Amino acid sequence: MKIIDAKVIVCSPGRNFVTLKITTAEGVYGIGDATLNGRELAVVSYLEDYVIPALIGRDAQRIEDIWQYLYRGAYWRRGPVGLTAIAAVDVALWDIKAKQANMPLYQLLGGRSRDRIMVYTHANGKDIDTTLEAVASAQAKGYRAIRVQSGIPGIAKTYGVAKQGDAYEPADADLPSEESWSSEKYLNFVPELFKRVRQEFGDELHLLHDVHHRLSPIEAARLGKALEPYHLFWLEDATPAENQDAFKLIRQHTTTPLAVGEVFNTIHDCRELMQQQLIDYIRTSVVHAGGITAMRRIADLGSLFNVKMGSHGATDLSPVCMGAALHFDYWVPNFGIQEHMAHSPLMESVFSRSYHFEDGFFTPGEKAGHGVDINEAEAAKYPYKRAMLPVARLEDGTLWHW
Numbered sequence: 001m002k003i004i005d006a007k008v009i010v011c012s013p014g015r016n017f018v019t020l021k022i023t024t025a026e027g028v029y030g031i032g033d034a035t036l037n038g039r040e041l042a043v044v045s046y047l048e049d050y051v052i053p054a055l056i057g058r059d060a061q062r063i064e065d066i067w068q069y070l071y072r073g074a075y076w077r078r079g080p081v082g083l084t085a086i087a088a089v090d091v092a093l094w095d096i097k098a099k100q101a102n103m104p105l106y107q108l109l110g111g112r113s114r115d116r117i118m119v120y121t122h123a124n125g126k127d128i129d130t131t132l133e134a135v136a137s138a139q140a141k142g143y144r145a146i147r148v149q150s151g152i153p154g155i156a157k158t159y160g161v162a163k164q165g166d167a168y169e170p171a172d173a174d175l176p177s178e179e180s181w182s183s184e185k186y187l188n189f190v191p192e193l194f195k196r197v198r199q200e201f202g203d204e205l206h207l208l209h210d211v212h213h214r215l216s217p218i219e220a221a222r223l224g225k226a227l228e229p230y231h232l233f234w235l236e237d238a239t240p241a242e243n244q245d246a247f248k249l250i251r252q253h254t255t256t257p258l259a260v261g262e263v264f265n266t267i268h269d270c271r272e273l274m275q276q277q278l279i280d281y282i283r284t285s286v287v288h289a290g291g292i293t294a295m296r297r298i299a300d301l302g303s304l305f306n307v308k309m310g311s312h313g314a315t316d317l318s319p320v321c322m323g324a325a326l327h328f329d330y331w332v333p334n335f336g337i338q339e340h341m342a343h344s345p346l347m348e349s350v351f352s353r354s355y356h357f358e359d360g361f362f363t364p365g366e367k368a369g370h371g372v373d374i375n376e377a378e379a380a381k382y383p384y385k386r387a388m389l390p391v392a393r394l395e396d397g398t399l400w401h402w
Contacts (some may be wrong), residue, residue, distance in 0.1 A: 001026055001060040001100065006052045008034065008044050011379035013346045015169055016040045016387060017318040019374050020047060020088035022096065024060050030095030031374055033287045033324070034088035036080055037316035038171050038388045046085045050074075055089065061100075063093045067293045083265040083290045090291025091324045091370065099369040105327035106364060109292070112330040116361035119313070119340035120145035120208055120233075124161045127151055128196050135197060135205075144360040145206035145233060145337060150193050154185045159212050159390065171316070171387035181392040183219055190223060194230040206233040206337075208259075213237045214392065217246040224254030233337070234259040234281050234310070241269070247278035259283050262312035266290060267298050274307045281310035281336050287321040288312070292328055299332045308336030315341045319351040323372035326355050326364035338362065350379045 005023040010016070018034040036043045051070060058066060070086045071077060098105040106112050123138045123146045125131035131150040138146045149160040157179050159170065190209070197207060209232060215223065220238035227235065236259040239246050250258065259281035264270055265288060273279045282302050286295055299309055309332050311325050322340075329338050340362070343351075353372045354365025365371045393399050 001028065001096070003055050003058050003060050006055050008047050008052075009374060009376060009379055010040065010044060010384045011350060011382045012385045013350045013379070013382040014344050015171065015315065015347075016384055017347075017350075018043055018088075019318065019320060019379075020092055021374070022055070022060065022089070022092040024096060026100075028060075028096050028099055030060075030092035030097075030099065030369065031320055031372070032088035032091035032093075032095070032291070033318045033321035034084055035287060035316060035318055035321070036084045039081065040384070042081045043084050043088075046081050047088065051085050051089060060093055060096050063090065063097065063293060066090075066093065067291070071290070078266050078268070080263075080265050080288060083294075084288055087287045087289065087291035087294070090293050091286060091320070094292050094324070095369040102368050104364065104366050104368060105292075105324070105370045106330040109296075109327065109331040113333050114330065114335065116363055117326060117329045117335070117338055118145060118360060119143070119338045119357070119362050120147055120206065121340055121342075122147045122149065122160075124149040125151065126161065127153075128193055131193065132196060132200050135201060139201065139205065142357075142359040145208065147208040147210060147236075147339075148193065148197055149210065150189075152182070152186050152189050155182055156180060159214075159392065160210055169315070169387075170389050172390065173388060174386050176388045177390045179390050179392050180395055181214060182395050183215055186214070187219060187223055187226075191226040191230075194227055194232070198230050203231070208233045208236065210236040211238045213240045215239050217249040221250045221253035224250060224256035224258070227256050228254060232256055236260065236283065237262070241273065244272045244278070247273055248276070251278050257281065259310055262288070264289060267294065267301060270298065271301065274302050274305045277305050277307070279307060281308050283310050283312050283339075285312035285317060285321065286324045286328060287317055292324060295328055296332075299334060303334040308334050310336040311338055313339030313341065315343055315347070319343055319348065319353050320370070320372045320374070323353055323355055323364065323370040326362055327370055329362075330364055350375055350382070
């Protein structure tokens with residue numbers, strides 16, 4: 001099955017998405033997500049200028065060989081731009097292979113390991129009371145697991161918290177906006193937030209929280225210890241993980257489960273964290289960690305050290321990525337949970353999907369391939385619009401603070 005065409009589709013139905021479409025001589029095509037939030041056109045250039053010319057004429061069935069060719073052949077390995085491009089190719093090729101086999105992707109991966117996939121959604125508000133209302137709303141929709149975030153008293157704007165009445169979108173400006181941050185105010189507030197949530201909703205609801213890399217290791221350890229009475233499902237991205245030894249300090253001081261990895265690109269970013277059992281969940285995503293081929297390796301390594309998969313699933317990943325992730329989740333033995341932020345009706349007018357939500361769980365559907373397609377005519381109605389993520393400074397103006 002020779003690859004005869006590959007093209008990049010860029011659209012912005014409410015936010016920017018990059019989609020790669022690969023077509024074979026037999027007329028079978030597959031699509032992969034290539035979206036890198038805030039740096040989308042860098043991946044477009046990488047694909048169009050370097051990857052696509054090297055794909056034409058190759059056998060689409062040789063997924064592993066093509067993955068190795070693109071990863072090793074670049075010489076400058078790793079990094080978010082290159083691995084996002086490779087992921088798009090990889091997912092598109094798995095889509096083609098599953099369509100050729102006339103089976104849903106999870107069957108091609110080895111069949112399902114579970115009957116349904118637990119997902120968590122986001123609940124946030126400007127203060128504790130509005131956050132509690134958001135948790136109640138999510139629970140009423142059937143979610144059994146909810147990520148809880150709230151505005152912080154004394155901080156004008158909190159990352160991860162939507163403006164009132166708006167859907168949450170972190171990439172909010174043509175150039176990066178700047179926000180003020182105080183670790184002290186945050187650390188004093190968050191335990192009270194979760195105390196109130198447990199008082200209101202009891203102990204059975206799974207609660208998660210995202211720190212967004214904004215604490216030092218010892219601050220993260222303090223937070224994890226303070227939250228132990230509220231038995232979180234996980235505490236996410238408590239500190240940046242470039243220095244993986246930082247998680248040793250956190251682990252020494254708290255039994256709160258730790259999750260990290262949505263910004264990781266390869267197995268090497270999380271290898272030591274897993275081998276030393278410093279984390280409980282790895283949050284690498286299909287689109288940013290090299291595709292399904294690479295994610296299987298990460299999952300297999302994690303399974304040796306009691307680390308479960310908890311893939312990133314915010315709306316900066318297109319429905320294409322979500323579809324592929326759900327097939328992966330259906331198969332992967334050491335599954336933990338899948339993040340889910342619902343895409344808007346506008347976004348779903350561009351992408352069709354076969355995955356399905358019911359009572360807090362997803363199933364990926366039985367359509368051949370990964371079950372997601374793109375309407376190119378509809379996509380063309382929504383041109384790219386540059387949008388970047390904010391930058392945080394401490395209250396004294398310091399930019400670097402962890």
